[in-house]
Amino acid sequence: MIAKKNLIKKFIGFNIMESSIFLFFIIIGDKEGAISPILLRNHEVSTLEYANPLPSVIIITAIVITVGTTAIAMALIIKIYEEFGTLNTDDIRGLW
């Protein structure tokens, strides 16, 4: 994210960083030998045998948010390209 000069590559770097945080959350919820937390009819509920569904729920929200942020970023990048004709940060004054 810091090293790349192309705006899209910078943002890809950010997306990789976000994905790693998502995976970190997914790991929290999992445990050895756990089954997916789906409640079947007439099934005894034992919390011990299920994986924790909460981190997955959190992450699906966070994924949606990241999609939103990425969409905004791409829209801005399109605008920048239209206005300045380049995506290289060295050629545009005012971009880090």
Place this chain on the structure above:
Amino acid sequence: MEGGVYNHIPILLVIIPLISAYLIPVLGHFYKKHTYTLSVLTSLFVFLSSILLAFIIVEKGPISYYTVGVEPPLAVEVFADHLTALMAILSSGLTFFTIFYSKSFIRNKIPDKRKVTYYSLIHLLLGSLMWIIIGADIFNIFVGIEILSISSYTLIAISHERDAILSAFNYLLLGSIGSALFLLGIGYLYVMTGTLNLTDIATRIIELEIGNSVPILTSLGLIVTGLSVKSAIFPLHFWMPDAYSKALSPICALSSGAIVNAMLYVLIRILLTVYGIEYISHTVPLTTLFLWISGIAMIIGSLYAVFQSDVKRMLAYSSVSQIGYVLLGFGVGTHLGFSAGFLHLFNHAIAKAALFFAVGIVVYKTGITNVRDFDKMGSRMPITMSLFSISAIAMVGLPPTNSFFSKFLLAYASADSGLWIFVFVIVISTLLTAAYFFRLIALSFFSSTNKNVEKKKEPISLIIPTAILTIACLVFGIGFSIPLSLLEPVAGLLL
């Protein structure tokens, strides 16, 4: 449930603007003219409800509300106390005036089609502001912050200046890193405690005795860094001057008045509720760190502001130094410091919004932003510049304006805790603030150049919101006990 129907007010503050944000584009598709009416009505409703909320809380005490049938910590909790009510009034009031001001301001600046989007985004912003202010669940606060950030990136990019896109993109890059760090911090907290409710996390940290464990310390660092980016705390303030100098003036007013302050409020609320004052002042010397950061911010921010040639950049750097004052109050760590800090946050938000509105009128009529071109501006636009001067005096903190009392209380609080050096820092910072504001005032009213100037007609629809906020500076200068009475009960509870 006690209090009956009034318990639903906190959640309505969030839901109404969010629903309205999605209704505005639908309405705008059929009747473009009515979008403004709907926006003003909704924001006025939210503003009045927050005032009502404040009255109810003063009378009956804090309101705790949960959404699904189960009790907290399992359910998503919404919590409103005195401080929440104060922040809600501040944010919704500023949003209301911004919408009111925007109508004439954006008339010739952006095409009709975009206006609908503009109002819709402001409502999204208002809803998420309320969301993070009343949230008592750390993940919900995260979602609120993200909606807030997404709408503010877009609002900063909506401008007639072409560099606005660049500063919006810079803000987006830095802001998304901040949110990512915050999310990671939430992850560490969740690993250790298994809950997301703020008070529940706090009890479990104490019960399980994990205060000194590495994950909790890491989460503290990540959350503080993540939210510092968003609230433009000193070393991480780079995005703010760039963004403000390019964005539309009403957005600058809203951003420096409401968004940055709400982020700061969230940071302090999380620190005090989850970690507690004992933890952040003794186990980790965070308050001491904040003290020094705030001292540096107050002086460096003002120094930068003195050397700016662009008025909006000057105001942005002034915000950097004023945020330092709030942090100083928090860093002192006493009841008095906390109240004084938040009182200053309240006063600064009103005065800074009035200043941005006044500069907006100048930009609207003449397009001038350079400090040197303000020569004789007092004769060209007398009402605007008078309002600007009064709010500038409020910013400097001369009696009887509002900032005088908050600065005085801050100085008293730091002297009370034996931190004499910060009294001098406050005095130096105030003198620097006076330097850059009085330079402008002197240039516009008492300039000796014999330039022939024509008087400009000042649009009344832009003057009214500016005047109301300026008068509020004076009103809260005399009635400073009103916000203070909302702060003191919370200071006792949180510290």
